[in-house]
Amino acid sequence: MKTFFTRTASALVFVAVMLGGILWSPFTFFLLFFLVSTFALQEFFKLMRLIDTGYNNIPSWHKWGATIAGAAIMLAFTGEYFQLGDISTGFIGWWIAIIFLLVLPLGEILLDKDFSPRNVGYSCMGLLYVVIPFSLLVNIRLNAIDIHYTPENVGTAPGWLIPLLLIIFIWINDTMAYIVGSLIGKTPFFPSISPKKTIEGSVGGMILAVVAAGVYGYYWGQQYLSLQHWLALAGIAAVFGTTGDLLESRLKRMAGVKDSGNIMPGHGGFLDRFDSLLLATPFAWIYVHAFMMA
Structure with a gap:
């Protein structure tokens, strides 16, 4: 029980700091x-x-x-x-x-x-x-001011939107992968690196992350981003975020450690929290510059 409260408290502090830093100002x-x-x-x-x-x-x-x-x-x-x-x-x-x-x-x-x-x-x-x-x-x-958010290039979305969406899509993918894997996961996905991951869970998480982005984008989000951008960014976050998680897991196995650090009680270090973002971001940047920049 003590571990649960420690993990919960550290997670709440982490979310508060992240949201404050992302939303407050560019600086x-x-x-x-x-x-x-x-x-x-x-x-x-x-x-x-x-x-x-x-x-x-x-x-x-x-x-x-x-x-x-x-x-x-x-x-x-x-x-x-x-x-x-x-x-x-x-x-x-x-x-x-x-x-x-x-x-x-x-x-x-x-x-x-x-x-x-x-x-x-x-x-x-x-x-x-x-x-x-x-x-x-x-x-x-x-550089958000140069991004074409909609076909009409309205540009009404806040600058922090795309980075925040990447983080949210990665979180949805991880959460859904865990749930689907717990329910129907049977086939190991890179068991030598991450024994608990399954193909069913990983694919299910990716699909549900894209579906969630598509549903929100279609009904409520097109004033900020065109639907294809919602789907593309969610797909990038899910596919490359999963790969990034596996990559860091491989490094930790080679190093013989469970966590990269202990900055967050019960949650590991900075690399543990942002491993998915490290690989998803470069591909999101390429997509933004190729298809969304003015």
Whole structure:
């Protein structure tokens, strides 16, 4: 019972912080995912150190340099939206990111007597796997004014709508997959990675997530997004969100841990909470830019 209340309380706090950060303003949206990205990156590095103990030997300047590079990349994706005097934060971010991405491998080669190309690769992998997706999510939010929301290009939807929908569709997919899998799930889906997942549950969750998006979009949502966008975004969130969950589960199995962290009592770490979003976001960004941008 104590565990149940702990999980419930931490989940409520998590939802409140997420909604506040997403809905309050563009800056709080950026700040929220900037912090999430930074902590998730550290969890990824921890997993890599467990998978390959050689990654424990990187010098402290490498650890801090990779973290700063990640922060700079996120800043770069803000583009011209935020300004520091006459200079955009995006411009500052790109230059810092370029400098650190050049210095890191050079410094590793010149200064580390135990230089290993794999260590540089792990750091770059973290930036690609964790930082880039969150940066693309911020980019979608800040460029919402350029999105064609409806065939008439009314553009009446709030900027946070698409990022929030991705999160909601992923949650619906996960919830429905659990329910369907509990009721009729029999065939294991990647049992070596996630033994509890079933094909029936996973497919059922995907279908029901798209159906839920279609029903809401058809009856109430077309003033914000055209129906095909509701269906497409739900499909992306369901398919690639499920894949993202399996990918992180694979990393945790390789590292020999149950959770990536313990920031949320009973719910694991940042990677555990956002693993689905990490893979769904890049494909959503591609869809938005290919079919929804002005």
